[in-house]
Amino acid sequence: MGRIVGIDTGGTFTDLVALAEDGTVHLAKEPSSPDRPADAFARVLEKSGIPGTDIERLVHGTTVAANAIIQRKGARLLFVSTSGFEDIPFIQRINRERAYDLHWVKPEPLVLRSNCMGLKERCGSRGEIILPLEDSALEDLGKFIGSRLERDEIDAISVCLLFSFLNPTHEIAVGAYLEKNFPRLLVSLSHQVAPVWREYERSSTVLADAFVKPLLDRYCIDLVTALEKVQLRCPCALLKSNGGTSLPDNARKRPVDLIFSGMAGGVVGGRYFARRAGFQNAITFDMGGTSCDVGIIIDGDQQFSTEFEIEWGLPVAIPTIEVRTLGAGGGSIAWIDKGGLLNVGPQSAGGDPGPACYGAGGTAPTVTDANLLLGRLNPLYFLGGEVPLDFDLAAVAMDGLAVDMGVSRIEAAIAVIDIANENMTNAIRILSIELGIEPCDFALVAFGGAGPLHAAAVARKLGIVNVVVPPHPGLCSAFGAAISELRVEKVQTFSTRHQNVSEEEIRNRFDAISKEAEEELRSEGLSGSFRCTLSISMRYYQQNYEEDIEYRKRDGLEGALSGFHERHRRQYGYHFEDETIELVHFKVSLVEEKCSPDLRLNEKVAEPDSSLSRRSGYDVDGESSDFFVYRREALALASHLSGPAIVEEVDSTTFLPSGFELRIDGGGNFLLNEAPQSVTK
């Protein structure tokens, strides 16, 4: 048995985590290379010094696909729709991102209008063929494609025909025609990419898939080339948006699955550490330089959404780990609005120029500057000392703000942190109501470079009792990639009312989807056993949003229906016992069953106060305070600290306000709780 390795490409760094069989952990870090991401990937692998022959499994989380879409640097597409509906990508859903903004511009589709072609065919709402697809229509399509190819205007084709999620015959025929006549063009068919209803959402998804296809193709080749040097004995898998993995040959066929690859690792990693610390329900809180990703773990597993948007108005309707990103990070800029009130973010100084204290030309006061001024960051040990922080520059930036507010520098810094924390708190609350949970029943797992600095204060605001800070918080995404399991999530729309469907029909439908899912799982290299979860998205007839309710074969539909009533009552305070329930989507989730690795971390036996130092700083309420400062690697298991205190490590800093206590559990996690006497405060 060899090591399992996770490599995560972030905006600033490419991180590597390698887990050996005996539980020891090996880390490496290299600056990312945005223009050629595979370079940093190769370098970090080289730097780690792990021979390729020693690697048993390698998983890579990447932002290549997401960045291509956000920067609109992808394939030149041709879009095929049902005739009469060519403008679906342009009309969209007719709503706008916010009210009272005349100057807002609709999201730009991933295809030019002149490259959209309507096909004479039509399928109806019961899957019936209303207008058959004739050969002549396909020939028209061929001519249209030919004319674009002649001028070298397209790289790939997306197809989305009305009701293809119910009856894919016509899309299949188009696919076969294209393969025969244009074998070199990359093609995405909507019923394969996302067999769900809502033509705009499905179009947007299939457009995104084709848009990143040529790029992912090249990226996979680059990776393979990079790996040849290290003589890897296993294939390099890519982390999918659902937290599962995909081998390059599969990923190239369905690149849409990789769009949120970069965000999935954090949640998977957070899930692992939550479970390890004994929490089945947790909110993952990944705060970095520019943004904060919040995920939810319920009953020990990540949650999924099929309503993800790459940017506002550009949905991707595939099962994606439920993560919300908010514009709150270390680089978030504090500013005074015209009426004199303080705001923080969503504008960010990013990594370049970064916060004022980076000394790279940034002058706006940021969250990181505030943390530095409050004594919560060590200017000489930020990223282990790689980025020295300039206290004076932070002070100058904050003074500008303080003067405008008419307060002291420290008061301004306290206010900046408080508002940033409050913004994150509100965002977590909104996510909670959408998911129907109470944050106070959850643990908060904080990681990312900045998460552990803010976790205690955010938890207090949310009424959360337990905070977990995993070891190496800055590497949690790479860690998540390493330990990710094989998993396949399938969703298919089949809209019916509960009285109109038989148990047998439900089972047949699930069997068909499960079979396809299992094939996919095996093609990813599954050798052992897997766990299968069936669920049905339900709602009261005429509602528009569904709840996923597990379907257990032994309880049948009856059991699932009562599960829905119960969920509705719990979530919204009422339910309708005799109401018709509409079944909308059938979902199958297959997850590889494997033992989570048992890590050996922070097992140093040292005196609890061996590296103790003191630093003056300011507590949550602005009181000046003397922080005890620790190095994490020097803390022994079962250490017990009381706030106010700071624990530093290479990739993150944990802030323990007064009133909080910190313990280290057997897994090396920090557990932060409010001390009993201060809970009553």
Added chain:
Amino acid sequence: MNTGKNLKPIVDSVTLTIVNNAMVSACREMGVAMMKTSYSSIFNEGLDFSCVIFDRDGEMVACAEFCPAQIGAILFTMQWTIAEMGLENFGPGDVIMHNDPYRGGCHMPEHTVIKGIYHRGELYGFVGNIAHLTEIGGKAVGGFAADAKEVYQEGLRLPPVKIVRNGELVEDIWKFLLLNHRTPRTSWGDLHAMIGSLAVAEKRLHRLLRRFGIDGLLDIGKRLIAYSEKRMRAEISDIPDGEYSFHDWIENDGVTPEKRYRINSTVTVREDEVVFDYTGTSEQARGPCNCTYGVTASATYNAMLSITDATIPKNSGCYRPIQIVAPPGTLLNVEHPGPSVGGNSEVHERIVDVLFACLGQAVPERVAAASGGSSCNFLFGGIHPDTGHYYANYHIDGCGWGGKAHSDGNHAQCPINGNCRNTPIEIFETRYPWLTLEYRLAEKSGGHGRHRGGFGSVRVLRNRAPEVTVSSFMDRHVTGAWGMDGGGEGAPGRLLIKKSGEEAWISFSDAYGTVSPNKFADIQIDRGDEVLIASRGGGGFGPSCERPPEEVLHDVVEGLTSVQEARKVYRVALTRRDNGSLGVDAAATARLRRTRAKAVRKGSEAGNG
């Protein structure tokens, strides 16, 4: 913990931000809960509702901006209800509802529910929401009696009544109400969504009350209101003082032949205050194109909030520097028993356009040319052939928006009085017996200009049921949306029918003898009949000959304008390159544009520029 009193100034300013964000967040949570639990499409796809928190003086402290149409009216519906019920008659666990257009409402489909929030037995204020019910009885299915002559034809009218008392549904009211709606099951689901969501916001408010105490939270609320007022006054001060007038016409009222109705506005800006005077507007119409005062106020506030800093917290303070004069008995302040269902849906956006035209004389860079200004209200219902049950649907479309000083208008976008989504065709056809033949941007519908007007959309529907009853309330089918600063006019809208077996598209007046071709109710159409709904395009902004040639080229390639139009209207000469693609002929374009500039100069010297 803080009590809200004796706060240090720094804490005070941060607390304001924090409480404002928390309150807005609570209102949004209320909206999310409604969206997820409601039954009708106009609710859960259309998001046609607003959510608010009021203090006990009836002042709005926070709101969530789902639908701007109600943002002014909800102030009045809440204040009216509080005044009429009397504070002493509210109790914990009571929910009051009303929909009376003459008590501050927008129009009858819009129902308001409010609930008092008590902290240790003392009243803090109210949480409430106002939302559009699809079916409320009355003469036409879907609450849109477009040919109504009196409010009594428009549906079931309710004064403020308790529908929940001490946490229990008041059965008598519910029985009575649901019996009068055509689709009681939908109303039942939607009303429960509205009431259920109040509890969500209530919970958040209790958290704030525990933290700040009742006096503390009231005090913070007042400061937030004062803060917004200060911000709004500063914004108004930036608008040059002066008197700006404009007018527009509603083409017909659905009832009276050959009569149009004037919307007249004079906007007077003096230092940090602004007066919107609608004197000169036509007397109220016989048909339902009238606006309640709530609608006129909502439209006025909507226009002001759209041209001022979007970061100002939306509360009562925003409205204090704004005065509205809307003479009673006119189109913009309807009196009993005048009908009003169309005012909120179709006239609101027209008022906003008129105000943009007024304010554009002072601050052209902040406004837009006229928008299509319609959601193409089309209603239908009947017995569903698959289920045998009564169904009703309120169908909407987007329209083109006007060009602006710095960008083109968006295509097919919900008009400014709402922020609704369209219903996906795949859901629409699953639920209703129609086949959609076409849904695309309306050719050449956007006005020309340096910044183009957005395009409207065209939808063609074929009836698949033995019979469907349809109603419509649309306008601006004769004159298009105006351009601004030399921009061109957008294309007018169309509503046509093609009878089964016929070839020609004809108007509903020609087919069924309706007084108005676009405002009618209760027309039965047959299986195979096709309906065409074309929404209007937006007006252009700035002279066409100032549009950068590369953008004109892009428009031609993308099918938004033609080579001929590029030459004639935009004065851009295009030429075909060797590989067959189009390019700009720079020299010829320069020549064309020089000639144009000369002509314009000559024109203005002659005094007709």
